[in-house]
Amino acid sequence: MFEMEFFRPLSTGFLSLASDRLIDYLHQTENGLPVTTLLPPEGLRRAYTEGGIPLGLEDDQNAEAPEKLLEAMRLTLQYSTCTSHPLFFNQLYGGPEPAGIAGEWLTVVANTNCHTFEVAPVFTLVETEVLAKLARVIGGPYSDAHDGLFVPGGSIANIYGMHLARNRADPEVKRRGAVGGPHLVAFTSEQAHYSYLKAVALTGLGSDNLIGVACDDSGAMCPAALQEAIMAVKGEGKTPFFVGATAGTTVTGAFDPLEPLAEVCREHGLWLHVDAAWGGAALLSRKLRHHMAGCEQADSLCWNPHKLLGMPLQCSVFLTRHAAILKQTNASGAAYLFQPDKLNAEYDLGDKTIQCGRRPDAFKLWLAWKAYGDAGLERWVDRSAELAEAFARKIEGSKGAFQLVMQEAPFNVCFWWVPPQLRPFRPDQASAADKALLSKVAPAIKEAMQHKGDAMIGFQPLRDAPNFFRIVFAGAKLLKDCCLDDLLHQMDDYGQHLFPAQCNLDAGEI
Amino acid sequence: MFEMEFFRPLSTGFLSLASDRLIDYLHQTENGLPVTTLLPPEGLRRAYTEGGIPLGLEDDQNAEAPEKLLEAMRLTLQYSTCTSHPLFFNQLYGGPEPAGIAGEWLTVVANTNCHTFEVAPVFTLVETEVLAKLARVIGGPYSDAHDGLFVPGGSIANIYGMHLARNRADPEVKRRGAVGGPHLVAFTSEQAHYSYLKAVALTGLGSDNLIGVACDDSGAMCPAALQEAIMAVKGEGKTPFFVGATAGTTVTGAFDPLEPLAEVCREHGLWLHVDAAWGGAALLSRKLRHHMAGCEQADSLCWNPHKLLGMPLQCSVFLTRHAAILKQTNASGAAYLFQPDKLNAEYDLGDKTIQCGRRPDAFKLWLAWKAYGDAGLERWVDRSAELAEAFARKIEGSKGAFQLVMQEAPFNVCFWWVPPQLRPFRPDQASAADKALLSKVAPAIKEAMQHKGDAMIGFQPLRDAPNFFRIVFAGAKLLKDCCLDDLLHQMDDYGQHLFPAQCNLDAGEI
Secondary structure (H helix, E strand, C coil): CCCCHHHCCCCHHHHHHHHHHHHHHHHHHCCCCCCCCCCCHHHHHHHHHHCCCCCCCCCCCCCCCHHHHHHHHHHHHHHCCCCCCCCEECCCCCCCCHHHHHHHHHHHHHCCCCCCCCCCHHHHHHHHHHHHHHHHHHCCHHHHCCEEEEECCHHHHHHHHHHHHHHHHCCCHHHHCCCCCCCEEEEEECCCCCHHHHHHHHCCCCHHHEEEECECCCCCECHHHHHHHHHHHHHCCCEEEEEEEEECCCCCCCECCHHHHHHHHHHHCCEEEEECCCHHHHHHCCCCHHHHCCHHHCCEEEECCCCCCCCCCCCEEEEECCCCHHHHHHCCCCCCCCCCCCCCHHHCCHHHCCCCCCCCCHHHHHHHHHHHHHHHHHHHHHHHHHHHHHHHHHHHCCCCCEEECCCCCCCEEEEEECCHHHCCCCCCCCCHHHHHHHHHHHHHHHHHHHHHCCCEEEEEEECCEEEEEEEECCCCCCCCHHHHHHHHHHHHHHHHHHCCCCCCHHHHCC | CCCCHHHCCCCHHHHHHHHHHHHHHHHHHCCCCCCCCCCCHHHHHHHHHHCCCCCCCCCCCCCCCHHHHHHHHHHHHHHCCCCCCCCEECCCCCCCCHHHHHHHHHHHHHCCCCCCCCCCHHHHHHHHHHHHHHHHHHCCHHHHCCEEEEECCHHHHHHHHHHHHHHHHCCCHHHHCCCCCCCEEEEEECCCCCHHHHHHHHCCCCHHHEEEECECCCCCECHHHHHHHHHHHHHCCCEEEEEEEEECCCCCCCECCHHHHHHHHHHHCCEEEEECCCHHHHHHCCCCHHHHCCHHHCCEEEECCCCCCCCCCCCEEEEECCCCHHHHHHCCCCCCCCCCCCCCHHHCCHHHCCCCCCCCCHHHHHHHHHHHHHHHHHHHHHHHHHHHHHHHHHHHCCCCCEEECCCCCCCEEEEEECCHHHCCCCCCCCCHHHHHHHHHHHHHHHHHHHHHCCCEEEEEEECCEEEEEEEECCCCCCCCHHHHHHHHHHHHHHHHHHCCCCCCHHHHCC
C-alpha cells in the first residue's frame, strides 16, 4: 500500500531526454544561436501559451505530459539569454565550463548539504581541500592558518567579512547586540561593489557608517584618503573597524593597492577584507598575481570562480586567516544537527555558517581544477587578460570611432563609441549637451544588438563619464580573433546609423 | 590567434558520459545501493588515491584525463550519503524529484542570475509566477498584494523576515544603524530553528534580545506565554518588534498556533514571520492546511520546497504581504546593474535582495508543479502524512520495544527503542541512570545501521527526553510498506543485540 509510483509522473528516462537536449543546446551555443531573442514579457507569455504550456501556474493547475515539459524546457532555453554565446559580455560571468557543469549536475543528483560530515562526507573533505589549496595560493599567513566556506555569492561573502570584523571589534555584540555598543564605522572605496551597502543595512551598521573613500583615476582606493577618513572618524569619537577593499572593481576592474591599505589597517587595528570576487583569478597567474600583492595580509577575502573561471553559478569562496573566528561568530550548537555523539561529528562544517543547509559548491571547482591543472587555469586567466589587452589595442586603432574611457585594467576595458561630431571626446571639456548625447549612444547600440541578437555588452555611467561600454572576457566561451573585429564593425555600423554625423540631441532620441 | 579550444580539455561529449552515469546512479538508488558507505576521512582519502585521483589538490596540480574525472565522479557517488535511498530519513530532505532535477540541470546550463530581466527574462517571469501562485495558495491579504524572492535556504529566509521587520519598526536603521536607535527585542519559541539565533547575531540585534517563548508539550509556542514575554520586555522599557513563529518545528514537527499568535502580534504591533520551511507543504493539502490556519495573517513567511517536496537543494521561498518593503529595505540602486535606460528594466528583481547574483531556483519548482499539477502535489503531501501516521501506529503496535516520545505531528514521528528493562519508559519517573542508558541507544543503533548501510535516521535529545529518533518522509523516494516493517525489525534486532536485557550503563558503552 505504500508504493510511491503514483508520485512520480516522470522517470529517470525523462532525465535522459532532458540531458540530451541540454547538451545539444550547449553545442548550438557555439554555432550561431542568437545571444538573446528579445521579447517583452507579454511576448514571452504568448510564446509559452502557443507552445501549449503557459508560463502561469493556474489556480487549478493540471499535470502536464512529459512532452509538454520538454517543450517548456526547449522554450526556456530558446528565450533565455545565452550566456555561453561567444559575444555575451554583459556580465562578469559567461559560459559555464563542462567539468563545472558535470560537477554541478552531480551535486544536484547527490542532493545533500555541507552541514554535517555524515550526510556529505566527500563534499565536506572536498570543500576543505579546495579551501586549503586556495589558502596556499594566497600564501603568507594563510599557509599557516585559515578557515573558510563556499557561500551563496560574493555579496554574502562580503557580508561575512563585515560580520566577522564586527565580532572581533566588539566581542559582546553577538550577545548584547549593537545597541549599547561602540559606534562602529566601516570604509570602502567609492567604486566598491554595492554589496557593502547591503551589508551595512543587514548588519544594522547603517549606511551613515559606511564611508566611501576617494579613488584615483583608475578607480583604485587612495591609501592617503583612507588614512584621512579614518582620522576624521576617530576625531568624531567613533570607532573605525573595517575596510572593504576591492580587487577588480565591477566597472573599471581596478585593483585597490592592498599593501598600503593593509599597512593603514594595521596601524589602526582595522579588519581588512578584500572583495576579489572578480580579480581574485589573478592569483592563479604568475604574470598577473602582482595585482593581488598584499592580499595575504588581509583578514579575509572573497573570490568567485563562477565569474572569470566559468564555474556554473554559484561558486563563491570566503576565506579568513583567523582560524577560529567563523565558529566564534556563527556557532549556535544546534543539538538536533551537530550531535557530538554521532560519528565523525568533528568534521561538521555547518556550525560556522549563517545558513543551515548549504550547497556543495566546492565540488565543481574541485573537478574543474583536476581537469585543467594549475597550468590550465593559469593559461585561462592569462588568456582573459590577453583578450582584454588585444581588445583595447583594437579600440585605440579605431581612428577615433571608439575611445577608451581610461587605460584598461587587466580584465576590463571601458570604452565609448563616439558620434563623429564629438571626436575626440574629452569629458573635462565636453558640454552638457555633448554628454547628454553621448549618454544615449551605449543604450541605443546595445538595444540594437539585443534586437538583432548578435551581442550583449553592458554599459553604465560612472562619475562624470556618460554611459560607456564595459567589456570583460569571462567564462569558458569559444572566441575567435575575428569575432572581436566583427563586433567592433557591427557596433560602428549601428553607431553610424543611429547617430549620423549631423545628429543632435533630438535625433539621438530613438 | 584567439581560439579558445586550449581552455577546454573537456567537450560536451564528456557531459554525455557524465549524465549517463548520473542517471544510472539514480536507477541504482532504487535497487539496493547502501544508504551510506561509512568511511572515516582517511579511508575516503585512500579510496580516491587508489582510484588514481587523490582528494587533495596538489601544490603543482596536473591536469587529469577525462577517464580520471569520471572515476572521481563515480567515487563521489559511491561514497556520498545516498539521500535518494528509500531508508534515508536523516534530514528534512530526501531524494530529488526528476522534474526538479531536469529543471535544475537546465538552470546550470543556462547559467545566469535572476538579478535583471535582460539576462534572465524567462526565469524572472517564472519566479514572479511561482510566487504569485504561492501567494494565492496562502490566500487572505496575500491574494491582494505580496512580494517575495527565492533565497539560498530557510535560514536566510528567516534572516529576511527579521531584517524587514526591523526596518519597519525602525525606518531610520538603514541609514543611522542600530546604535542610537530603539532597543529592539525579538521572540521565538524555545523549539524554533537555530537560524533565528544566527539572525540576531548577523543583524546585530544580539542573542540577549531574542526571547525563547515557552512551548506546550507538543513543541508549539504558547500564545499566553508570548503575551507575558512581550509585557515583560515592555516593562523593561525595550521595544518588542518581531515574532518568529514556526510551522513544523525541526524536531517534533509542531505547528505554532498562528491565529492566536497573529492576534497577539496585532495587539502589540509586532511583525509576525512564520518559518514554514518544513510544514509549509501542508498548504497544498485540503486535509492538512488547517495546520497553517492564520498564516495568511503573517507579515512574512518562508517555505522550502526542497524539503518535503523533493526539489533539489536549494529551493526556498520568502514571501511577504507588504509589497514595497523588500525594495525599501534592500535597494541600493547600483548604477552599473540596474540601469533605468536599458530595456525592460522595470522587471528587474535584483535590487530587492541582499545578494547580487541569485540562482533561478524557482524554475525547477515551476517545472515540477507543471508535472504534478495541484492534485499531484496534494497527493504527495498527504502521502507524507499518511506514512507518518502509519509509522506511528506501527510503533504503538510494537509491544513496548518502540515507544512514541509524544503524539506524532502531521509529518514527524519521534520515538525510542527502549531496552527491555526500561519498558515502559516514563521520562518523568526515570532515574538519571536510566536516562543515561537510554541516551546511548539511538546513537548506537544509528551507528550500527550506518556501518551496515541499511538506513539513516536522525536522533537528538530534547529538554528532558534522552536521545530519540525522529523519522520524516521527505523527498521523492520510492518506499514500500514492507520497508518500514523491515526497518523496525532491523532496529529491534540491533537494539536487542547492543542492549541485552541485563545490560547496565557500562555494558551500554559500546
